Amino acid sequence: MFAEEKHFVFDGCDTVELADTFGTPLYVVSETAIRERCCEIKRDFLDKYPGTRAVYASKAFLTLTMARIIASEGLGLDVVSGGEIYTAYKAGFPMEKTIFHGNNKTQEELVLAMQTGVGRIVVDSESELELVEKTARTIDVRPALLFRIAPGVDAETHQYIATGHSTSKFGFSLNDSSLEQLVRRVMDSDHMVLKGFHFHVGSQLQSNRSHLLAVDVLVHWMGALSRNIGFVTEELNIGGGFGVPQQPDEGRKPLAYFTDSIMTRIREESEKEGISLPSVLIEPGRWVVSEAGITLYRVGSIKEIPGAMTYVGIDGGMTDNPRPELYGAQYWGVLANKMGEPAVKQVTVVGKCCESGDVLMRDVMVPDSIRRGDVLAVFNTGAYTFSMASNYNRLPRPAVVLVHEGEAHAIVKRQSYDDLLRGEEIPEHLRS
Numbered sequence: 001m002f003a004e005e006k007h008f009v010f011d012g013c014d015t016v017e018l019a020d021t022f023g024t025p026l027y028v029v030s031e032t033a034i035r036e037r038c039c040e041i042k043r044d045f046l047d048k049y050p051g052t053r054a055v056y057a058s059k060a061f062l063t064l065t066m067a068r069i070i071a072s073e074g075l076g077l078d079v080v081s082g083g084e085i086y087t088a089y090k091a092g093f094p095m096e097k098t099i100f101h102g103n104n105k106t107q108e109e110l111v112l113a114m115q116t117g118v119g120r121i122v123v124d125s126e127s128e129l130e131l132v133e134k135t136a137r138t139i140d141v142r143p144a145l146l147f148r149i150a151p152g153v154d155a156e157t158h159q160y161i162a163t164g165h166s167t168s169k170f171g172f173s174l175n176d177s178s179l180e181q182l183v184r185r186v187m188d189s190d191h192m193v194l195k196g197f198h199f200h201v202g203s204q205l206q207s208n209r210s211h212l213l214a215v216d217v218l219v220h221w222m223g224a225l226s227r228n229i230g231f232v233t234e235e236l237n238i239g240g241g242f243g244v245p246q247q248p249d250e251g252r253k254p255l256a257y258f259t260d261s262i263m264t265r266i267r268e269e270s271e272k273e274g275i276s277l278p279s280v281l282i283e284p285g286r287w288v289v290s291e292a293g294i295t296l297y298r299v300g301s302i303k304e305i306p307g308a309m310t311y312v313g314i315d316g317g318m319t320d321n322p323r324p325e326l327y328g329a330q331y332w333g334v335l336a337n338k339m340g341e342p343a344v345k346q347v348t349v350v351g352k353c354c355e356s357g358d359v360l361m362r363d364v365m366v367p368d369s370i371r372r373g374d375v376l377a378v379f380n381t382g383a384y385t386f387s388m389a390s391n392y393n394r395l396p397r398p399a400v401v402l403v404h405e406g407e408a409h410a411i412v413k414r415q416s417y418d419d420l421l422r423g424e425e426i427p428e429h430l431r432s
C-alpha cells in the first residue's frame with residue numbers, strides 16, 4: 001500500500017508492519033536504545049568515577065526480559081514492591097545488586113527481600129526500622145541498610161513527582177532530632193548494618209540544581225554524624241530523576257550533564273567536612289528507558305468541531321499511558337504510515353476512556369490526510385506507561401514488543417477478555 005520508506009522505522013523494524021502483526025495499542029521497546037544508555041552510564045559514570053555503582057529504577061518499566069537486559073549490562077536494579085522483587089528473582093537477576101525502596105514496606109515484602117538476598121533495604125521511617133529489625137531477628141539475617149533522607153529541597157518539577165521536600169511522604173526529615181539516635185541504634189544492632197544514606201529529590205528534572213543542593217545538605221550532615229557519633233558513611237545513593245525531552249526540539253541531556261557536577265560537589269563537600277569520599281550510587285529510571293519506547297495506536301474516529309478543533313480518537317489512552325492526566329506529561333508523534341506527508345493539520349489526540357480528561361496530546365500537527373486506520377506512533381513512552389497501565393473501562397492491556405536491529409519479539413502478551421475475568425468469582429447465591 002505504502003512504499004516502505006514512507007513508514008516510520010524503529011530499531012530496524014517497520015512500525016506499520018509491527019502494528020499489523022501484533023495489533024494496537026502496542027508498546028514497542030528498543031533493546032538497542034536501552035543498551036546504548038547503559039553503555040553511556042558505564043563510560044561516563046562508572047568507568048570515570050571508580051567506586052561508583054548504578055542501578056536501573058525498575059518502576060519505570062519492568063518485565064522479565066528487561067531484568068535480563070539490565071543484568072547482562074552489569075547494572076543493579078531498584079525495586080519497590082514484592083512484585084518487583086519477585087520479577088527480578090524469577091528473571092534470575094543477581095539479587096545482591098538490588099535495592100529495595102518504598103515508604104511502606106510490608107512485613108511480607110521485607111521477608112521476601114531478606115530471603116531472596118536483596119542487596120540493600122532503604123529504610124524510610126522509624127516505624128519501618130523497627131519492622132526491619134524485628135523481621136531480620138525473626139529470620140536470623142543481617143541486612144545491609146541505607147536510610148532515605150528527605151533533604152528539604154524543592155525540585156523543579158511537577159509536585160506529584162517531587163520527593164525531596166522536608167514534608168515529603170518519603171524518608172526521614174533532617175529536622176527530626178531523633179535521627180542521630182536511630183543511626184546509633186543500627187550501629188549497635190546485631191541484626192542490621194547501616195551502609196549510608198539515600199535521597200531522591202524528584203523526577204523528570206531538567207537541571208542538576210536540586211541534586212547539588214541535596215548533596216550540600218547530606219554531606220554536611222554526614223560530616224556532623226562522623227564528628228558526633230563516629231559514623232562513617234560508606235555509601236551515598238543520590239537517586240534518579242534525570243530528565244528526558246518532552247518536545248522534539250528539546251534535546252537530550254547526557255548523563256554527564258547531571259553526574260559530573262554532582263561528583264565534583266560530593267568530592268569538594270566531603271573534603272570540607274573532613275570525611276572520606278563515599279561510594280556514590282545513581283538510580284536512573286526514565287533516563288534509561290523513556291526514549292527507548294514508543295507506543296503505536298490505530299486512528300479511529302475523527303471529529304471536526306467547526307471553528308474549534310479536531311479530535312482524533314485512538315484505540316488506547318489513559319489506560320496504557322496515564323501520565324498526561326497524572327502530571328501533565330507531554331508527548332509528540334507521527335503518522336507512521338504517512339512519513340512522507342507534511343504535518344499541517346492541528347489536532348487533539350484523545351483516548352477511548354469515558355473521561356473528558358483522557359487526552360494524550362493537545363494541539364499536535366499531523367498530515368491533512370489523516371483518516372481511520374492510520375497508525376500513530378507516539379515517542380518517548382518507554383517509562384512509566386506499561387508499568388502504570390490499568391484496565392479502566394475493561395480495556396485489555398497492550399502487548400509489549402522488543403525490537404532489536406530489525407527483529408521483533410513479543411515479550412508481554414496482549415491481555416484477552418478472559419484475562420480480565422481471571423480471579424473473579426460469582427458467589428453461590430448469584431449463580432443460578
Ligand SMILES: Cc1ncc(COP(=O)(O)O)c(C=O)c1O
Nearest residue numbers: 057200203240241283284285286
Ligand atoms: C527512590 C527512587 N529512585 C529512583 C527513581 C527513578 O526516577 P526517574 O525515573 O525519574 O529516574 C525513583 C522514581 O520515583 C525513586 O523513587
